[in-house]
Amino acid sequence: MELRQLVAEDASAYWELRLEALKTSPEAFGASYEEAMRRDNPIERVKGNLSVKGNYTFGAFDQSKLVGMVTLAQEGNLKMKHRANIFAMYVSPIGRGQGTGKALMRLAIEQARESREIEKINLSVVTSNEAAKNLYLQLGFKVFGTEDMALKVGDTYYGEHHMSLILN
Template sequence: MEVRLLTPSDAEKYWKLRLEALRQNPEAFATSYEEAIKRENPIEQVATNMDADGNYTFGAIENDELIGMVTLMEEKHLKLQHRANIFAMYVTPEKQGKGVGKSLLSEVINKAKAIDKFEKLNLTVVKTNAKAKGLYTKLGFQSFGLEEQALKIDGKYYDEEYMVLFLGCFRKDSCS
């Protein structure tokens, strides 16, 4: 397995995996599958996003197949540029529990650490997703808040937990 930064030439593979993610885990994403399939020129949009400044999408590739993905996105507003956000984390079900997610997130964390302005990474995770929360915690993320009823799917509510990873000694209690 190889983890690398995806390029616009990977857009079609990304889009296929993205649709799988939206079908498999609708509670994990703000976008619904139904909304996604209605997009005009989705592969072109994905390619444009992959080429955008401050947007880093990593993929886990095995036998020329995209089996996992995650996006690191920097904030554009001047007052928020010290932080970045992790979005769209997904590993295809048959590859879960085999270190793919950890490899993807480790690559994202390393990329963020290499960008001097980033002091912290933020992400959200559905409160009931114990496997994802366990991975995030193992890599140093800490919970800092909860949004109740953050998502509503077919009349059912899902709470989202906010998590943060401080990348250096920017908080007085984060260094020895």
């Protein structure tokens, strides 16, 4: 398994995996597959996002196929630059059970530490996603709040745990 930061040339592979994530795990993301499919120039938008200063998207590759991803995004406002958020964490079923998610998260946490500005990482996880929740707890994240009915997919509501990791 190769782990590395994604670059503009990875935009198509990222978009393909993002669509898979939205389609197979709709309860895990604020965006929907349907919304994603209506986006104009999605590959160009991904290329732009991959080059934003303070944003780091890491990928896990299995024989050159992108099978996992995570984005660490530093807050931009002066009073909040000490914070970053984890977004778009996903590992394809073919990459699961091999420590891929943990390796990606460790890479994101290490990047935050190396930035010397980021002191706290926040993320949200669906309360019913035990595997992800347990991974985050193992890495030192703590739940600081729970939001009922955070997401609605069809007629089903999902709660979210809001979690943070203090780096210092």
